[in-house]
Amino acid sequence: MFLATCDGGSFAAAARICNSDPSTVSKAIGRLEAQLGLTLFQRSTRQLRITQAGQRYADTVRKMIQDLTTCEDELKHLNDSPCGTLKINSAVCYGHLYLRPLLKAFCKQYPDIKLELEINDLHIDIIENDIDIALRTGFVKDSRLVARCVSPMDFLICASPEYLEAHGTPSHAEAFHEHSWIGFRIKETQQLQPIFLPDLDGVYGPFELTRSHITDDGEAMAHMCIDGLGFAQIPHFLAKQGLESGELVSIYPSFRPPHPDSGVFAIYPKREYLPAKVRVFIDFLIHSLAKMDESATHTWAEKWTPLIEFEHSGS
Structure with a gap:
């Protein structure tokens, strides 16, 4: 949901991507910020803007998901191939x-x-x-x-x-x-x-x-x-x-x-x-x-x- 919010630029866009609703996405991001003790997005009535800390966190999360996807692909290959x-x-x-x-x-x-x-x-x-x-x-x-x-x-x-x-x-x-x-x-x-x-x-x-x-x-x-x-x-x-x-x-x-x-x-x-x-x-x-x-x-x-x-x- 965090990356979907980054990519979509709003909770509403993230909700569409995640097949959820804006309120659920907003609450999830709020819990993530509370857990980290960081503000990831600056909120206003007209826009949602990612903070510097949020951008760095997004870069790291994106790399982690990429690495996880690669790992899953490799493990599936090992499991499906006689090696x-x-x-x-x-x-x-x-x-x-x-x-x-x-x-x-x-x-x-x-x-x-x-x-x-x-x-x-x-x-x-x-x-x-x-x-x-x-x-x-x-x-x-x-x-x-x-x-x-x-x-x-x-x-x-x-x-x-x-x-x-x-x-x-x-x-x-x-x-x-x-x-x-x-x-x-x-x-x-x-x-x-x-x-x-x-x-x-x-x-x-x-x-x-x-x-x-x-x-x-x-x-x-x-x-x-x-x-x-x-x-x-x-x-x-x-x-x-x-x-x-x-x-x-x-x-x-x-x-x-x-x-x-x-x-x-x-x-x-x-x-x-x-x-x-x-x-x-x-x-x-x-x-x-x-x-x-x-x-x-x-x-x-x-x-x-x-x-x-x-x-x-x-x-």
Whole structure:
């Protein structure tokens, strides 16, 4: 209203510009003058004349509005264009085995996006730490966040060919008591991850089993299995390389936990206008996983041919 009064030369003109009325404009200018402790306009019955202080104030306000408009335009461009720094946080195993190999192609496709990659297994506050997107196995329920499932998490019972040759292949769950088993300790709870084994009909259930060896690192568990230290129940993204290279063998069909929090999730803050850099990264990740035969509802592990099939297979 102040700038409209400067440009229009009267409260009536300012009211027309601002779709208001002269009285409202006059009162607004009066409040502004009282707040500043300055007279911005000399008033008379015939004219309204801006003071020297008013003119200086008008020059400053006009520049501020110009700067604000420029800033808004730049921010809108940044939000609408895939550019700027994209801060990603990823779980360790998934980050090393699935995410990192994709980054070269992503950067080639979006050269104006600079990556800041954090890899750890800490469930940190992504809003407080200004993280654009996190990739997690399981997710923290937080109303401020969107958790989009990018794939289920399928588990495979694996061993090395050398171990099977030396110790034989168990035909059912009870037979595992005669074999070495590599257990996984969850860092946050310090509890051992449950083991799900098939019964004679191939129906999976939790099974009490003594672990011969224990680790809290997923990649170490996979490598210990490759090295022939025993069986391990391994997430599909950890088992993939070993199975494809022949260093691991999958004994039975894959097992998928029925819990809704089980899966791989892309987690990001709820926003009405999602920045383009986040949007294109999610699209790129989904497209890349599709090439690996993975989606929000299935993984390649479902089609992997195990060493032992069941006549009646569980989910």
